[in-house]
Amino acid sequence: MITVILSAALGGLLLGSFLNVVVYRLPAGMSIVSPGSACPGCGVHVRPQHNIPVLSWLMLRGRCHDCAEPISARYPLVELMTGVLLGAVAAVHMGDTTPLVLGLVLVGFLVPMALIDLDHQIIPNRLTGPAAIVAIILGTALDPSGEPERLIAGVGAAAFLLTAALIKPGGMGMGDVKLVGVMGFFLGAPVVVAMLVGMVAGTIAGAVIMARKGVAAGRKTKVPFGPFLALGGVVAILAGSPIMDAYLRTF
Secondary structure, three states: OHHHHHHHHHHHHHHHHHHHHHHHHHHHOOOOOOOOOEOOOOOOEOOHHHOOOOHHHHHOOOEOOOOOOEOOOHHHHHHHHHHHHHHHHHHHOOOOHHHHHHHHHHHHHHHHHHHHHHHHOOOOHHHHHHHHHHHHHHHHHHOHHHHHHHHHHHHHHHHHHHHHHHHOOOOOOHHHHHHHHHHHHHHOOOHHHHHHHHHHHHHHHHHHHHHHHOHHHHHHOOOOOHHHHHHHHHHHHHHHHHHHHHHHHHO
């Protein structure tokens, strides 16, 4: 069990390094495959020994080896966060193949979606489209009997946010609608937990902003909703089914 969790965490560190590239290049319309990573300051390609997740940043003390340009601490943090999340998914769903695989893959999509939305206030179709296709293929291959529920959950979740977006234009983006639909394709019924957590977290963030800036200024502040939905998605991956079971037993 420990070996599997550590393997997933190590894979997450490596994946996080790639996701940093996706977050930087995808919104700019650049290829995420080539050319290789290079310092944005001096343009020198990153050497293999300087491209080890987290450790290289620490050894280089957060600066480029060639020009001493500062390297954002977000890079190792994304790598570490992805590693921790994949390790956590492996620990929670050990021995249950379908939620394990779907959870690991969903995390791999949620991280760049959340960060790109945070940076640019967009959730690219180049992520949501492939994510939806992968979810349907994996769900059908691993658990064909459960696929109708996941499809219904995705369509229902997307319809719910679409209704909110139509009622209040500008309050909810179409990227959020597509994201929650994708999450439903991966999660099934626990997408309800993801939506609830996302809405509560977004409401708390909005309240904090209004408390700091004042109600009038706070209402005009644009806050991307994608990161909150992603947070809800992580909660649903790790504890969505137990939360729903506890709710149904109580009420």
